[in-house]
Amino acid sequence: MEHIISVTVENKFGVLSRVAGLFSGRGFNIESLSVAPTLDPSMSQMTIVTSGDERIIEQIVKQLNKLIDVIKVVDLNETEFVSRETAIIKVHTKDVDRAEALRIVDIFRANVIDSTPTTYTIEVSGDPKKIEAIINLLQPLGIKELVRTGRVAVAREPVRQAAVQAKKIARE
Amino acid sequence: MKLTGAEIFIECLKREGVKTLFALPGGVVLKIFDTLYQQKDVEVILTRHEQGAGHMAEGYAKATGKAGVCLVTSGPGMTNVITALADAYMDSVPVVCFSGQVPTSLIGNDAFQEADNIGLSRPCTKYNFLVKDVNDLAATIKEAFYIATTGRPGPVLVDIPKDVSMAKADFTYPNSVSIRGYNPTVEGNKWQIKQAAEAIMKAKKPILYVGGGVVFSGASQELLELAEMTQIPVDMTLMGLGAFPGEHPLSMGMLGMHGTYQANMAMHYSDLVIAIGARFDDRVTGKVSEFCPHAKVIHVDIDPTSIRKNIHVDIPIVGDCRTVLRELNQILRATVNGEQKDLRKPWWDQIRDWQQAHPLAYHQEKEGPIKPQQVVKRLYELTKDRDPIVATDVGQHQMWAAQYFKLAKPNRWLTSGGLGTMGFGFPAAMGAQAAFRDRLVLCIAGDGSIQMNMQEMATAVLSKLPVKIIILNNGFHGMVRQWQDLFYEGRYASSNLGTTPDFVKLAEAYGAVGLRVKKVGDLDAVLKEALATDKPVIVDVPTYPYENCYPMIPAGGCNHEMILEDPPELKMKQSGGDKVTPEDKDTVLTA
Numbered sequence: 112m113e114h115i116i117s118v119t120v121e122n123k124f125g126v127l128s129r130v131a132g133l134f135s136g137r138g139f140n141i142e143s144l145s146v147a148p149t150l151d152p153s154m155s156q157m158t159i160v161t162s163g164d165e166r167i168i169e170q171i172v173k174q175l176n177k178l179i180d181v182i183k184v185v186d187l188n189e190t191e192f193v194s195r196e197t198a199i200i201k202v203h204t205k206d207v208d209r210a211e212a213l214r215i216v217d218i219f220r221a222n223v224i225d226s227t228p229t230t231y232t233i234e235v236s237g238d239p240k241k242i243e244a245i246i247n248l249l250q251p252l253g254i255k256e257l258v259r260t261g262r263v264a265v266a267r268e269p270v271r272q273a274a275v276q277a278k279k280i281a282r283e
Numbered sequence: 284m285k286l287t288g289a290e291i292f293i294e295c296l297k298r299e300g301v302k303t304l305f306a307l308p309g310g311v312v313l314k315i316f317d318t319l320y321q322q323k324d325v326e327v328i329l330t331r332h333e334q335g336a337g338h339m340a341e342g343y344a345k346a347t348g349k350a351g352v353c354l355v356t357s358g359p360g361m362t363n364v365i366t367a368l369a370d371a372y373m374d375s376v377p378v379v380c381f382s383g384q385v386p387t388s389l390i391g392n393d394a395f396q397e398a399d400n401i402g403l404s405r406p407c408t409k410y411n412f413l414v415k416d417v418n419d420l421a422a423t424i425k426e427a428f429y430i431a432t433t434g435r436p437g438p439v440l441v442d443i444p445k446d447v448s449m450a451k452a453d454f455t456y457p458n459s460v461s462i463r464g465y466n467p468t469v470e471g472n473k474w475q476i477k478q479a480a481e482a483i484m485k486a487k488k489p490i491l492y493v494g495g496g497v498v499f500s501g502a503s504q505e506l507l508e509l510a511e512m513t514q515i516p517v518d519m520t521l522m523g524l525g526a527f528p529g530e531h532p533l534s535m536g537m538l539g540m541h542g543t544y545q546a547n548m549a550m551h552y553s554d555l556v557i558a559i560g561a562r563f564d565d566r567v568t569g570k571v572s573e574f575c576p577h578a579k580v581i582h583v584d585i586d587p588t589s590i591r592k593n594i595h596v597d598i599p600i601v602g603d604c605r606t607v608l609r610e611l612n613q614i615l616r617a618t619v620n621g622e623q624k625d626l627r628k629p630w631w632d633q634i635r636d637w638q639q640a641h642p643l644a645y646h647q648e649k650e651g652p653i654k655p656q657q658v659v660k661r662l663y664e665l666t667k668d669r670d671p672i673v674a675t676d677v678g679q680h681q682m683w684a685a686q687y688f689k690l691a692k693p694n695r696w697l698t699s700g701g702l703g704t705m706g707f708g709f710p711a712a713m714g715a716q717a718a719f720r721d722r723l724v725l726c727i728a729g730d731g732s733i734q735m736n737m738q739e740m741a742t743a744v745l746s747k748l749p750v751k752i753i754i755l756n757n758g759f760h761g762m763v764r765q766w767q768d769l770f771y772e773g774r775y776a777s778s779n780l781g782t783t784p785d786f787v788k789l790a791e792a793y794g795a796v797g798l799r800v801k802k803v804g805d806l807d808a809v810l811k812e813a814l815a816t817d818k819p820v821i822v823d824v825p826t827y828p829y830e831n832c833y834p835m836i837p838a839g840g841c842n843h844e845m846i847l848e849d850p851p852e853l854k855m856k857q858s859g860g861d862k863v864t865p866e867d868k869d870t871v872l873t874a
Contacts, residue, residue, distance in 0.1 A: 174587040
């Protein structure tokens, strides 16, 4: 099963290789990994999308925690979370296709961030299904280049859960 | 006053109580060696190979419980010490290794003797540091010792570029360390410990399964109290030998692939496995799906990743073995009564039956070839009053040593368990001897593995480390030959060493003492002579080449399905075809 793991790490050299080395050395799978500094520049936030059965995920979380440069590990699947991915897609646009490309951009609330007489460069952000969908639609036009960020994710604030809990208690 | 990086290095070692440094110089660490040369607080033991330096640091650490320290140069110095670091990582040995690095301005330029020390050591160290600024050196060394010796211990590498060892900085040594991503759990969860105590009270067929964690946390006394109070038998892993007295009536000996019959049977049929500081290694579990099929499992370990890595655990307790056992004992002291003894009487009857049915056994004829087990057994009996430290290499001799050398106390057993590093024993023994100059340190080796770090004999002679090496010389990589006999139809592919040096002459060539046991009748006399010598000694003991180590659970086999002796076809073959030598009952010895 797919899991999104959010990892707070020290922002210093070599940390990425420790995390990546842990996954490769133990045969764990990385689907995507994104990393950038947090508000506190001494720390970075990694979002790792991985998959495995319960035992493997438990090991991944424990092994990540064991790394000395890792400050915090959260398996987001254990809570509610929101996740987003951005893709930048360069498509061929012959005259006849330009309007079609723009329509698709419109439907997906994507943006054209660069344009030449023969290409549009489109930026789209959303959950992976949305990205897959726009890619499928743009493919017939001819995709010249495609880059994806991999997912970033954050746990939802437990407001709703708290509300549900409060209601439950009230009912009892 | 400002100190150079090299001076800071030495000051830090002194603050950490390091008296012995196992080291080999090279271009980029010359400044450090030059500074070491001009002081007397830290003794430098010059090794002949960096792997030797690493294993010596391990031996020192295992015998003392403190961090062992080694210093190597860049490039090949670093790559040579990797095996020792990997070994220390697998067996959780606190080692701090300092490596030289090319000047910071040259890093990444493929400079002479440059290697990516951090990249090379990352998968085989607990942590590693590259010190880019001399102002960070002292704090880094403090952190290195802290990480190596706390939590689950392990090796830590500190990479020091040449310019950092020469640059100057003010020296202040931090009093404490705080690393926000590193906070080992020492205290076990109280509720879980209570659950464990309840399970122990109720169990009809409990077994203690203890490993190296008990040794490292110094929990032997607590373990003894637990076992005696609850009358639970104790299985030890290879790394756990010495954690519980080997001759204690509750001791089942070693478990696992070459464990005793009773240890493995008790594990398989138990209803409660109490694992303490052990990690359910594949050499212990055998076939995981049929491991301890009837048992509830309690697992105490300081490393959360060890828990539920291989085996389902019912009551996990993350914490230091000693701290957890104290808490557990406290609860049990108030609850244990005579009832448990009655409850477990059938279990003990069963265990005593197993012990009697298949004790460790071998067959030594009075005039026949020397059996390796006989050598270990006599060595044990001749030395046990001197409380020796015993190192081994890896292979058949290691397993016989584990079976027949019944250690009474922890920190006496230096062996390479997880990585199975041939060539470990001799340098590890030297490391222990360097820590305890007056103690008896033995190294039980094979003729194959001793040759992997033979060069360190020069170090032993030079540094006056009078280790006694007993070579069980069978002319083979014996364990490989055993597997070939059992699983590869006796095709001895590259296991027959063909030619081995004359170890007596070799010892003498180095300026050590060489002795040889020519026949079984001379064994005691020669061993005694060796033990009475105050120099490094090699005792070459030519042994019966085809002796196999039993019991044996084939890799991936089930724990209660042990091979207990040579299969009939192998017996036929080894006795020279059709005739089988009659067994002389009078000479069957058991231990």
